[in-house]
Amino acid sequence: MKRLWNAVAAALCVTMLASACASGNVSDAKADNSEDKKKKSTEKEYQGCLDMIQPRAYSNINGLNLEPGSYISIIGKSADGQYWEAVEKGVLQAVSDLNKELGYKGKDKIKVTYSGPATAYDVDEQVNILDEELDRYPVALGIAMVDAKACDVQFDLAAEGDIPVVAFDSGSDYQGLMATVESDNDKSARAAADKMAEAIDDAGEIIIFANDSKSKSSQEREQSFAAQVAEQHPNVDVVDAYHKDQLPEMQKRVADEINAGTYLRDGEEQPTEEIAPDSISEEDVIKYLFAKHPDVKGCYATSGEAVNMVVDAVDRLERKDLKIIGYDADEAEMEALSDGKITGLIVQNPFGMGYATVVAAARAAMKAGNEAVVNTGYTWVTEENYKEKDIKKLLY
Structure with a gap:
């Protein structure tokens, strides 16, 4: 089949060239042919994306x-x-x-x-x-x-x-x-839950990371993931969730625990004066989550931004044992995937x-x-x- 196509393509090129010679415009024929090839290449580049659409x-x-x-x-x-x-x-x-x-x-x-x-x-x-x-x-x-x-x-x-x-x-x-x-946010999130369960041998703790708590897509991905875990993986537990757009609430949570003496940041002693929530950084919040859940085995992220946030945090904490599953496929995510830092991605x-x-x-x-x-x-x-x-x- 490939040889037949090559033959047909060659014949077409010869026909175009002959026609162009007859009109005294060979260079234009070559340019047109090059443009056609470029056009076909472009169509091939995105046709696979269109083929995924239903209806x-x-x-x-x-x-x-x-x-x-x-x-x-x-x-x-x-x-x-x-x-x-x-x-x-x-x-x-x-x-x-x-x-x-x-x-x-x-x-x-x-x-x-x-x-x-x-x-x-x-x-x-x-x-x-x-x-x-x-x-x-x-x-x-x-x-x-x-x-x-x-x-x-x-x-x-x-x-x-x-x-x-x-x-x-x-x-x-x-x-x-x-x-x-x-x-399909419900189906993809449930698939992510199954992949996560498989990655951690169907037992252990998971933390969810979301870039936002207000968009319907993020809500569906979080809720469907948690539902699939609860329904199909009884030995897997979603133990906490972090939403980037709710950082002030998380800062207050960490500050309250520090002030109550139930949590201390690395290398710090119990403060003599009350810690203000705005003195808690996002990095402090994420460290807090992992400190409160030292046995966590996996992190599920509902967007590309959240995936990259988790990868950076895991690198800082040197937790190479953690499995990371999330959405999207930007350059930073693909680099982390190729380096073995990410277990898998739901690519939209x-x-x-x-x-x-x-x-x-x-x-x-x-x-x-x-x-x-x-x-x-x-x-x-x-x-x-x-x-x-x-x-x-x-x-x-």
């Missing part, structure tokens, strides 16, 4: 006859970071494909913006961005909610202005959402998520109807398989 209708732009000059707004949890950059690439690719399919050029092109808080997971800034985008009257809007309950007022205003809203990455229970484009499909969000938004703008949930898939990545061709295509 399949959300993996392509067929039938999306948006009006010329339509504007779609996409708002993430962050303006940067490798995960969100991959989402943005998917968004831009979908719009590029759509304009090409519809033949829109210049002012007729469908326009899209991707925006997000400069500081990741900043609820107030995201709400401000949402307000600004609604004032621009997009034909549809997609948003990954930092706080599942923070945007209801804006969504009511969007409904009044006939602006359909699609959630992606992390949704909410708001009844007016046209669709939610996401990984941010490119596909961005692409499918544009499709869902376009369908909503056209009042074409949407699936309530669009599943963009995930894959389990380990030190053993991350170099495999099919896996590498999904990494970002």
Whole structure:
């Protein structure tokens, strides 16, 4: 089959070259051929991400006859970071494909913006961005909610202005959402629980680390993981949880224990004066968690940021025995995985998520109807398989 394809490709190249020679423009033919190869290479790069999307209708732009000059707004949890950059690439690719399919050029092109808080997971800034985008009257809007309950007022205003809203990455229970484009957080978290149990021989203590406590995706990943442990692994215990957005509460918890004499930081004696919570650093908090649970065997992290936080903490504490399982696949995570510091990662499909969000938004703008949930898939990545061709295509 490969030889046949090579023969066909060679014949095509000869035909193109001959045609170009006849018109006296060989260099243009070579340039066109190079551009075609580049285009095919690009398509291969992201096709694997689109193939993971279910239903399949959300993996392509067929039938999306948006009006010329339509504007779609996409708002993430962050303006940067490798995960969100991959989402943005998917968004831009979908719009590029759509304009090409519809033949829109210049002012007729469908326009899209991707925006997000400069500081990741900043609820107030995201709400401000949402307000600004609604004032621009997009034909549809997609948003990954930092706080599942923070945007209801804006969504009511969007409904009044006939602006359909699609959630992606992390949704909410708001009844007016046209669709939610996401990984299957319940299924992936339960799979992570099973992998963790296997890694610690189905017995021992686990601590959960989450970047936030307010987004629905983070809540689902924490709750489903804990539920799977309780239901299927009776000798495994989730003994504590740390949420980065609740650092002040944890600082107070540590300070209260120090002041009560039930916990002392390394090398310190009982203080003669009361310790203030703001004198406790995040590193102090994480050391406290491991000190209070010296027999912990594993750490489960619900996001890439949380994974990197745990890896750094485990390195400082020199706890090479701990098993770490979490989400995403940025450069720091992949380096830690290749070094054997991470047991495994639930790798999402941010490119596909961005692409499918544009499709869902376009369908909503056209009042074409949407699936309530669009599943963009995930894959389990380990030190053993991350170099495999099919896996590498999904990494970002």
